[in-house]
Amino acid sequence: MGTxxxxxxxxxxxxxxxxxxxxxxxxxxxxLGTGSTAKYAIEEIGKRVQNGLTITAAASSKKTDxxxxxxxIEILDLQTLSSIDVSIDGADEFTESLNLIKGGGGALFxxxxxxxxxxxxIIVADASKKVEKLGAFKVPIEVxxxxxxxxxxxxxxxxxxxxxxxxxxxTFITDNGNYIIDADFGLIDYxxxxxxxxxxxxxxxxxxxxxxxxxxxxxxxxxxxxxxx
Numbered sequence: 249m250g251t252x253x254x255x256x257x258x259x260x261x262x263x264x265x266x267x268x269x270x271x272x273x274x275x276x277x278x279x280l281g282t283g284s285t286a287k288y289a290i291e292e293i294g295k296r297v298q299n300g301l302t303i304t305a306a307a308s309s310k311k312t313d314x315x316x317x318x319x320x321i322e323i324l325d326l327q328t329l330s331s332i333d334v335s336i337d338g339a340d341e342f343t344e345s346l347n348l349i350k351g352g353g354g355a356l357f358x359x360x361x362x363x364x365x366x367x368x369x370i371i372v373a374d375a376s377k378k379v380e381k382l383g384a385f386k387v388p389i390e391v392x393x394x395x396x397x398x399x400x401x402x403x404x405x406x407x408x409x410x411x412x413x414x415x416x417x418x419t420f421i422t423d424n425g426n427y428i429i430d431a432d433f434g435l436i437d438y439x440x441x442x443x444x445x446x447x448x449x450x451x452x453x454x455x456x457x458x459x460x461x462x463x464x465x466x467x468x469x470x471x472x473x474x475x476x477x
Contacts, residue, residue, distance in 0.1 A: 258284075260374035260468035261338075265289035267466045267473045268336045268372045274302050277329065279362035280316055281337025282309040282355035285372050289336045294319020306332060308362050309355040310423050326361065335366040339373050340385045340456070342465050344476055346371075347439050351388030351456030354413070354422050360454050363461040371462050375469040382439050386411070386430040387446075388456035393427055395451020400429065402449045406442070408433040426453055 265288035272278055272293065280290055290312065297303065297320055304322045306329055307313035313323055337359055341349040348371065350356050363369050387408075391399045400410045413420040413428040420428050436442055436457075443457040465476040 257374045257376060259471070261285045261372070262288045262468075263471060264372035264374065264466045264468035264473060265292055265336070267468070268370045269293055269296070271334050271368060271370060272296075272301070272303060273333075276303050276333040277324065277331070278303050278305045279332045279335025279337070279366050280305050280307050280312050280321075281335065281359055281362070282312050283338040283353045285338030285374070286312065286336065287315065289372060290315050290319065290321075294321055297321050306362055306365075308337070308358040309353070312355075326358065329365055332362060332366040334368040334370060335362050336370050336372060337363070339371050339377055339458075339465070341379050341382050342371060342373060342377055342462075342476075343379060343382060346462040346465060346476060347382060348458040348462060349382050349385050349387055349456050350458050351390075351428070352385070354388070354390075354420060354428050356388050356456045357390050357422070357424060357454035360458065360461065363458065369461060369463040371465045373465060373467050375467055378467060381435040381437070382457070383432075383434055383436040386432045388413075389429040389431050389446070390422055390424070390426050390453040390455075391429055392451045392453060393425075396427060396429075399449055399451050402452075403429065403431050406433070406445055424453070431455075
């Protein structure tokens with residue numbers, strides 16, 4: 249793919265976010281994702297709230313919670329919600345069949361809960377995130393610390409390699425107090441099958457394969473948008 253122009257990439261993220269928030273209506277409960285693309289959506293939603301849009305929201309991370317509140321967005325406790333009207337989030341990779349890898353920011357568990365609760369699940373992305381096959385981006389896996397070795401061994405049995413995520417030479421800790429394994433399975437021919445296998449591993453809280461959890465992907469490219477549904 250050549251060198252990605254960061255300025256162009258950021259511009260595309262903003263264009264996609266602006267398109268996505270058109271689906272939000274007064275009175276909606278909105279799921280807010282985590283990451284650079286979701287940040288643009290939150291900023292734009294915040295501006296509209298300040299101009300009179302009335303919504304409530306659920307945040308997928310502490311960082312998102314803080315950003316949303318700074319714009320005056322009312323945040324609900326995720327554990328109290330039985331449904332969400334629309335959610336807007338980003339992705340690390342996606343295919344035209346709407347399979348995703350998410351979790352680069354470490355919030356995949358809460359992002360997956362929000363997606364599961366949502367009636368309309370919108371992913372916003374720049375063109376660099378579209379792939380033919382998932383797997384160039386490693387699959388993030390949130391693991392309960394005491395199960396770290398067991399989960400690592402099970403990933404090996406699935407022909408994957410594991411890397412415990414480190415930030416500044418310290419083990420990364422999720423908002424839930426867990427670890428992230430970045431698992432490399434190479435390019436994934438059968439993501440549904442791999443997702444089912446990962447779901448069977450005790451001690452694995454959540455993995456970054458989002459299968460059947462997306463209504464549409466809004467991809468910005470060259471100042472326009474392409475929608476995959």
